[in-house]
Structure formats: C-alpha cells, structure tokens
Amino acid sequence: MKKRLFVLVFPALLAGLASPSVLSTAQSGDLTVKDSLDRTVVIPAKVKRIVSIQSEITRLIVALGAGDDLVGIDYTMRLHDHLFKHIYPEESRLPLVSMAENNVNLETVVSLKPDIIFASPFERQIVDAIQRKTRIPVVALASLGDVSKLADEMRLVGRILGRERRAEELSAYFTGAVGLVRERLKDVPRDKRPRVYMSFWGFLTRTPIHYDPVEIAAGLNLAEKIIPDVLGSVGTMVKIEQIILWDPDLILVHGNYLPKERTVTVESVLKDSRLASLSSVRSKRVFYTFGFWNWWDIAEVLLETEYLAHLFHPDRFPEFDLGRRGDAIYKKFYGLDDGFAKLSAILRCDEWVHD
C-alpha cells in the first residue's frame, strides 16, 4: 500500500516545500545548503563526482556543462526520457543506479564514490535513508512547476558544482525570456485571458491545480487551486461535469507522452461525445502542450511558455515559430543544433498547431 501511495504523490508534486538556498560557506570551502525539504546539507567544496536520481537536476547538470562529472544514471533518464541520449550521448556508459523511484541500488551508488547525490523531495524518509546509509550528502530539489524556482534551482546547482558563470548565464537567459513574455502580456485584461483546462497525466479529468507557463502566457487555469494546498499536490481529478460547466475557451492536452502511448489525444477530446457541447471543442480549440515529463526540463519550460503565449495571444507573438525557437533554445541550453528537431520528431510537434 505504501508503494501505491507513493505513486499517487509522485507527479503530484508536494506543495509547501521550502525554497532551497545557500546558507553559508565555511572556511574550508564547504557549502551549507538548505534543500526543498528544508534539510540542511553540508557539501564539499569540490564536487567532482555526481549521482543524480532527479531527472530535472540531471538535465540542469548537463546544461551546466557538468555532464562528464556524472558517475551514475537513474532509470528514468535511461529508460523513459525522450531526449537525454541526444543531449548527453555519453549517458550510455554510465552505470544504472536505480530501477524505480524508491528502488535505488545503494551499493552501486557507494561504489561510484560520488561527492553528492541529487534526489527528488517526494518522500523525506527515502532521501534521509539514502544519506544515512551511504554517508554521502543528499540534496533534494524540485521546482514544483514554479518557473522562478526553476531559475533559482539552476543557480543553486551551479553554485554547488562550481559552475556559477554558466548557471548565471543560463538563468539570466531563461528569466529574461520569461520576463519578455510577461512584459508583452502584462496589460492583457482578465476577460481577454483564455480560460484554460489542461488534461494531464493521461486522463481527461486529471489536471494540475497550478501551472506557471499558462499563467505567464496570460491564460487562466480553470482548476487553479481547486483543492487546498495543504493536501500537498499540484494535480487532481476533476469531474467531467465540472469541465462542461467551466466551458473552457481552450483545452490543453499533455503532449509529452509518446504519440503511441497517449491515452488522451486532441482527436479523442474532439470526438468525446460528452464534451461535444463545449465551445472549445466545437471551435477545435484543443491543443497539445508539453507538460511535465519526469519533472521538468528547463529548456522545454521556456519553449512551452512562449508557445502558450503564442497560442493564447497570437496577435502579440506573430513572429513565433515553434521549430525555429525550439532549435534556438535547445542550442542555448544543450549546445545541440537539432535537439528540438529530435524532440519534435518524437512527439510529432509539427502536427500540434492545427486550425
């Protein structure tokens, strides 16, 4: 049963987590940080060997140019990530350290002698247990669907890895681009902001109760905070009648699933007889968006924010082109010319924009 509960919580990110930060630097250069679970962790000054079982951080590490410091890889990046083998081809030579979220092979981890382990903050006991058993500092981090936290996280990881300049450069790029979108949309009045319903995580009725990219792109998430924060999740099940009652202006479908694995598709929403009365269905305002995929990918989040801004307010972003912009962003973060082209081929993003 415990395992079941874990699955329930997993993408439904825990809310109310602390904001990670650097607390102090010792004479020796050791760093004391506070992580997302409000744990205080002391990290050696020189971090040269890294294990990350938190996909979001693994991607940041590669973006920061520290991919070669990774000494192990977790199962999500090896088995369930669309792009990682392209943005970091050397991953194939790294030993696998986990087979499921709560199934980390600690013996392998210890034998790899990492200086630090990055983990996700979904279950404190696991995080503590890994640190206790391996005697290696474990930092639990997640941005939890919050764009500014994601930028902070990049700086913090940069600091820990001694790659402050690259981190500063990327987070400035990210924050700047996001700020540009905000700036262009700040005067959109509330009644001109599309009321958006998101079908995430493979169910028509599952939806995030907060999603920054939609807010930044001047859309209104209809399910915003419909369950209290204390319940500690960003996702919930809604009733289909509620969706009908909301009559959203626009429906977004989780597009990060492989096309053959999508249980909810734009077509299935358009064909669903229960939704036939919705204005968004009648006007075919149903689109894919990226959504979470093993936490977040900073490049993808930026691209998604701009994509949604264009989708919601095309008149304000007439020049936006998903393919071109995607290539530029992936080049910036991962140094790849065809990074987004590959992702687009996998997720069939070229078919996303329809009339």
Next chain:
Amino acid sequence: MTKKQRALGLLIVLFPFVAFFVSLSIGVVHIPLDGVLKSLLSPIFPSLKQGLPENYLGIVLGVRLPRLLLALLAGAGLSVSGASLQALSKNPLVNEYILGISSGAAFGASLSIVIFRQSFPPQISAFVFAVAAVMIVLLISRNSDSPIVSLLLTGIIVSAFFSALLSLVEFFASPYALQGLFYWLMGNLGWPGWGALSISLPLTAVGTAGLILMRWRMNVLSMSDEEARSLGVNIRREKLMVIFLATLVTAAVTSVAGIIGWVGLIVPHLVRMMVGVDNRRVVPLSAAMGAGYLILADDLARGLASSFEIPVGIFTSLIGIPFFILLLRKSKRIWL
C-alpha cells in the same frame, strides 16, 4: 416467503430504478427532476428542448446516462457473480477477490494497458488472466479434506501471486504509465468512452443474465458435490459454466471500471438478510440491489466534493463495510 420478505423484495426491485432516476439529477450541476425527464425524452420529443438550459442535454445524456448505465450494470454484474460464486463454492465469504478473479483481471488489464499499449484489448487480457487465476485456485483447492479452508487459502495465495505480477508490471512501467494504472486500479466509473463500453456492457449483461437464469441451479450447486451429483447435476460442466459467466462479468467490469471492491460480498449478504437464502430470490435481487448500491456509491463520488473527484471504489468500501458491520451486529440470528 413471509409477507415482510415479499415487501422487502419489492423495495429492492424498485431501488435501482429510483436511484437511477434521482441520480440523473445529482452532480456538479443540480438538474431538477423535471429537467432530467425532459432531457431524457427530448430525443423522442424535440419540442421538450425548449426552455432547457443549454448544457442539460449534454450532461444528462452525454455524461450521466452512460455513467449510470455502467454503474447499473457493473453493480448488478459484480453482485450477481458474487452471489453465484458464494453458492458455487458453498462459502458465503467468497467473492471475486478471494477466488483471485479480480487480481487476475487487474493483472491482465494492466498488462494490456502498460505493456501492449492497448493494441491488445484490456477486456480480453483481463478475462484470460481472470480465468487463469480462478482455474488455478480451483485446481489447487480441489480434493482437499477441508475444501472451504483450502479454497480461501489458495485464493489468497493466488491473489497474492497475481498482485506480485501486477507489481512487476508496475515496476517496469514508466512513471507516467503507472499514473494511469494506479487510478484505474482504484476503481472509477467515469473514464471509459462508448468504445470500451460497447464491448464491456454487452459482456456484462450477457454474463449477468446467464447467471440469473441459473439462479435455482445455484441452490443445487450449493449442496456438497456428492449430493449435487446424486441429485442429477453434471457438476463439472455446471460449475465451469458458473465460473465462466462470473469471471466474464468480473473481467468485463474490471477492464472498464478498475477494481470496485466489496460489492460482490456485501450486496448478496444484504439481500439474504432481507429475503432469505433461496437463490431464486437472492441472485436476481442481488442484481437490483447491487445496481442501486453502486449508483448510490457513485453519487457520492460524483456529488460529494465540489469539483474534484474521488474514485468510487473508495466509497463502495467506505460505506459498505461499516454498514455491513452494523447489520452483522444488529441481526441477532444468523441469516444464512
């Protein structure tokens, strides 16, 4: 049959019809009963659409009607197969869980959902493994000196085995496929579209009807095998038939609605408490009671929280078990 039993029987028969109609008005949008009636009749009398709020038709006909139909058939099917399996195994504690049918079906459906990516219909996969599970249970527990204990024991063991297989599937599934599987396993009537229902509903209906037709035979089958044989029953054939139908129903329901717990155990017992143990009454009235019961449980899932939804499988257990305990304590004499 006493007068009281007759009256209670009549109430049970009326229960699902009343529940069905009233439930059409329950939900996020409260639709008054006359609105429900007009919406229901509007396909025949288009003039009734006049003056109805725009979304009534979609909600009543598009959302609530199919869902309530599923609840009706699933509740009837699970209860009837529960009652039948109890008669067949001569054991009032048996249900589709204990015989491993549910875990077999759950494993089969998850295999199809996660591994075969639905290229292989979950209904068929669920049925194949449900049959496998129940056959293993019956084969192992056959020829034992204490058949009831050995049936329960092997059932638990086989269930555990298929749960382990299910865990194995979960283990290899991507976290995102797991999401779907997890919610599906909790039991919910709200997801399947007409496509999945068009396979599952007829199978459920056929299986349930077959079991109801065999209702008197259940009495004879509930005798010891020796007695039943001497009474002229071809035991092997008839047992297989009941198991086949009950498994068909459970697998068909499980593949669209996930695991909806306790209905198959609690409903037949409620019915026995009210009208006695004769399966000529118990089996068909279990269908009526189960249909109404699941509709009411689903009303809670649909109507309780404002906009978010709690899986119905949680409610069938949450209401059913305390109610059952209450009845157990209240009824002085044992009703079996």
Next chain:
Amino acid sequence: MSIWVKDLRFDYRNFSLHIQNLRFEAAKLTSIVGPNGAGKTTLLKCLCAILPIARDSLFLDRRDIALLSAEERARLIAYVPQEHSSAFNYAVQDFVLMGRAAYVSLFSTPSAADVEIALEALEYVGLRRYAARPYFELSSGERRLVLIARALAQKSDILILDEPTSFLDPKHETELMDLARRLAVEKKKTVLVTLHNLDMAVKYSDVIVFMKKGGVVAGGSPDDILTEPLLESVYEIKMNILRHDGRKFIVK
C-alpha cells in the same frame, strides 16, 4: 427396478472393493451390513455414480449405469446421505425441491408441479407443517426425514440410504426404518440401506447382505443366512443368536 452388480471393482490406495454378481430386487428392503471399512458406503457411492465406475459393472434392469447421464441416473436412483451440512440454511420446502434438479433444465426454475411433488414428499414423511422452517432449525431426526423427502421428490425407483439411523434415539430410529419399509412395500421401491444395528437389519430387511474387506460374504433373507458362525467370521467377535416370538435377536 432391480440392480445387478455384475462385476464391480473400485480401488482406493489401501482398500479395494470387488463384488461379482449381486442383485438387489425391486419392492424389497435390502440391508447392507458389515464392520467398519467393509466397503458398504463405497458400494453405495458406486451405485449412485458419486464415485466413478467402469462400464459393464453395474446395471439397472438392462441399463449400464456408467452410460447414464447425470439426469437419467438421478431419475432412477436417489441417494440419501448420512448428513447434510451447508453454509446456507434453506427452507425445508426449498431444500426438498432440490430433488427435482434432474427434471428442471439448467436455465429454468421448478414449476408449480415440481413444488407440488416436493410438498407431497414432505407430506409422505410427515413434515409438511415444517415446509417453511429453515432446515437447520429441525432436530437431527427430522433432518433425516427431510433428506428422505428430497430423495422421494426425485421420483426414482431406487432409494439408497447411507446409515440412516446413526445417531438417532430408538424412537426416531424405529420411525425411520418404518418409513423405509413403507417405501419398499407401498411405493414398490428398491430400497438399499446400510446399517450398523444388526437387530434393525434383521427386523426390517427382506434381504441382508454381509460385507467384509471389500467383498460380499453372504446375502439372503435373515431367516436363511443369519448364523452364529457367519456373524463371528464377519465381525470377529463372539455373538449369539436368540429366538423369541419367531424372530432372531443378536446378543454380543
């Protein structure tokens, strides 16, 4: 209808039954007696095909029992078990009605005529007034009668009773044997009874069959075959036969 055991073999792990050429006549009450483990119950269960039997071993008139379908057999032979236990406490009438299983098809329910037959059977054993009572509220003697009524509802020519008198007090024992006797005489049924009480066997039987170690030792009318040497060889203890009022009594 008579039963002919032509050549019956049945093997358990450490026991085997082998009977050749034994007949049970119509309208007669036959008792099967013998020590524990003689194979009495096994013989009965073979007759009812509760245990699997080979072809060409048992015949009803000219029909091979092994070739009969379950329904056909149940219309010819009814079996009254020693005891009935069940998790479900059916009403007596519903219980007796199950005797009609061989006449009611798989997907239907008993007709009004079937119900009438069940009630008549209950009437015959004298328990019609208990028709609506739950089976397990009856005394053990009454339960035996209900089991017999269920067998009567089968409308078979042959009635097989497995130790019907065990655990009964003398009054109920006598009533039950009277009933068995009436079934043979009035209803012309072939009645087979296994018994432990030899005096009962002597008093009520037309024919007694002695069994030991899976075989038949002797068979015939009590008057003809009952001798002290036979009893001693069957039961392996000393027994005396006394005569009183023209009847034989056995003293251990």
